[in-house]
Amino acid sequence: MELYTTLEIEQLQQNEDLPYLIEIMEWVKNFLGRPHPNLGRPGVVCPFVPYSLKSNSIRLAVIHTKDLCAEQLEEVVGRYRDIFLKMDVKEQDLAINRAFLLIFPDIHIEDASKLVDSVQQKLKPLFVESGLMIGEFHKRNETPGLHNPNFRPLRSPIPLLAIRFMVEADLPFLESPADPYLRIRYLEAYINCFANKFTDETKFKNAHQALALAKEQTAIFK
Structure with missing residues (x-):
């Protein structure tokens, strides 16, 4: 259940999961945290990312799924929901910018839309009723952008689920x-x-x- 902030990832030296952590961290910085010509609105792809990076509020975890069935994966993600809710952050601004990125390097791209999407759909009602959002990201994600139906903002280099607080x-x-x-x-x-x-x-x-x-x-x- 190890979670790393982006600053901790930059300081990691020996860790078998470091390549996955770095790849997603760079994607967060260079895609989610920057403007995109196809976004359909001004600003960066995800408005929360710049401040979340600045405040070191994003935490990443690598979850190996080779021996896990869908139900077991749901249980694992559910435990991260509990951790997310129990974290004590005094400053409300920091809390609202908190995010967990759960990375699944073992899930093949052909299986991502089936496994990652199904876990997200199964758990989303529970998360929403807890005041949270859970989003699915992978290379085959076809969810269109809100401001440009031809833009695909939920495509990531490695399958992952993102957890954050709900906002208006x-x-x-x-x-x-x-x-x-x-x-x-x-x-x-x-x-x-x-x-x-x-x-x-x-x-x-x-x-x-x-x-x-x-x-x-x-x-x-x-």
Whole structure:
């Protein structure tokens, strides 16, 4: 369950997982942490990365999966969720920029979309209801960017899952499932997470409208 900050990775000398840690660290810095011509909006690919790097708030772990079935992998990722939630950070700004990157070098690219995506889909409701987001990254990820449907922001050189706190801007990711029951679960968790702490009144209204629509759809199905 070893987790390394980016500063600790730079100081590591002998570690069998060092090549994987370095490759993902460089991808975070040079892709997620920089602008991209196909992004469709100004700024860097992931707005949280620059400050997370500056505050040393990103932690990386390499998880070897050769002897793990999908259920065992879910258990391992679930334990990292518990660690994430129990970490004590006094400064709220540092906490909101915390992220775990769980790297799976043993997962072949042909299996990534099946294994990594399935684990993410299985665990996402639990994470969302804990006030967290969990995202899947690999070379075959076809999820389009929010501002350019031809951009693929979730492609990484090694399969991984990312864990971070939910933010108000996550609403589009939570109102997108086709299953209205899952949408209700996500949206209720989102609204409960921010309760009276919404800073964007539009997102507050949009979340309630999306929730009402999802409930209408479930009523039609009954």
